[in-house]
Every structure is written in structure tokens, then in C-alpha cells.
Amino acid sequence: MEYNPDMHSLQCPKCKHGMDEVTHGGITIDRCTNCQGLWFDEDEAHQLKKLKDSHVLDIGDSTEGWKWDSSADINCPRCGKQMEKSSDPKQIHIWYESCPDHGMFMDAGEFSDFKFETPLDWFRGLIKGDRETTAP
Ligand SMILES: [Zn+2]
Ligand SMILES: [Zn+2]
Numbered sequence: 001m002e003y004n005p006d007m008h009s010l011q012c013p014k015c016k017h018g019m020d021e022v023t024h025g026g027i028t029i030d031r032c033t034n035c036q037g038l039w040f041d042e043d044e045a046h047q048l049k050k051l052k053d054s055h056v057l058d059i060g061d062s063t064e065g066w067k068w069d070s071s072a073d074i075n076c077p078r079c080g081k082q083m084e085k086s087s088d089p090k091q092i093h094i095w096y097e098s099c100p101d102h103g104m105f106m107d108a109g110e111f112s113d114f115k116f117e118t119p120l121d122w123f124r125g126l127i128k129g130d131r132e133t134t135a136p
Contacts, residue, residue, distance in 0.1 A: 001033040010039060013074040013083070013097070013105055025051040030077075035068050036060025036108035039077060045104055045114065055115050060108020068107050078102040090117060 001018050003011040008018030010030045017034035027048055030039040036059055040048070048054040076083050076099035083097040083105065094114050098104040106114065 008033070010077045012037060013039070013077045014068050014107070019077075022057050024048060024054050024057050027051070027054075029057065031057065031059070036064065037068060038106045038108075038111055039103060040106070041078075041103040045106070045111065048111075049115050055112040058106075058109060058111040058115075062107075062109025062113070065107030065109040074105065076102050077105075088114060 001008075003016060003018040009021045010019040011017075012019050012032040012035060014037050015032060015035045017032055019030040019032045019039060021028050022031045023029075025048070027044055029041070029044055029048070031037070032039075038058060048057070073082050074097055075081060079099065079102060081099060081101075083099050085095055086098050086104075088094045088096075091114065094106075094110055096104050096106045096110060096114075
């Protein structure tokens with residue numbers, strides 16, 4: 001939906017459409033009505049990560065998110081400064097944009113990925129895969 005300051009809480013830094021507020025467990029974040037990207041003020045992403053079922057806020061399809069992942073540099077929806085691309089130290093495949101003063105933006109599907117750290121599953125899969133490939 002086209003950004004309208006009367007209706008929307010923020011303008012999506014990525015696709016420039018309007019964002020709506022969505023709440024889970026008392027934490028309110030902003031979600032784009034178009035690309036479904038998520039904006040987290042300050043530490044909200046980490047707070048939400050600890051809450052049960054908070055991934056329900058991330059309704060977008062990650063294949064949709066990836067389309068936007070490659071888009072050019074984006075500016076903070078709060079201060080307009082260019083945001084920095086950072087990756088999660090524990091999950092280096094996840095890249096998000098962050099403003100050191102205001103918060104971070106994740107593409108659709110990235111928060112679910114961020115929430116479910118599964119190194120153990122990955123490791124198990126590796127062992128299983130190894131057995132299969134070495135079997136005569
Ligand atoms: Zn958007
Ligand atoms: Zn900012």
C-alpha cells in the first residue's frame with residue numbers, strides 16, 4: 001500500500017510502501033504492507049527472538065524477501081541515514097540492515113531464520129549425509 005503518514009507508522013526503507021504496527025508479547029514492531037519486511041526499533045529483534053511464537057509476525061515468504069535482499073543501500077526510516085549491512089555473529093548467512101541509533105530492518109523470512117538457530121540439526125544432517133555417501 002502506498003505510504004500514507006496518516007495510516008502508516010513508518011515508510012518501508014526498502015520498497016517505500018507503508019508499514020503497519022504489529023504486536024507480539026507486548027513488543028510492537030513495524031511490518032511493510034508490500035514486501036513484508038520488518039523494522040525493529042533498537043533491541044526488539046533480540047527481545048522478540050526469546051518470545052515463544054514470535055516468528056508469526058514474519059508472515060512474508062523468504063523467496064519474496066530475497067528479491068529485496070539484493071536491492072541497493074537503504075536509509076534508516078527514523079533518521080534517514082544510510083544503514084549498515086551487518087550479519088548475525090551466530091548465523092553469518094543472515095544479513096540485515098541496521099542503524100546504530102535506531103534499529104534494524106530484516107527482509108521477509110529473515111526473522112524466522114534468525115529466531116530458529118539450528119546448528120545441531122545442521123550438524124546431525126551432516127553426519128547423516130556422510131554415512132549415506134560412504135555406504136557401499
Ligand atoms: Zn517494503
Ligand atoms: Zn537511524
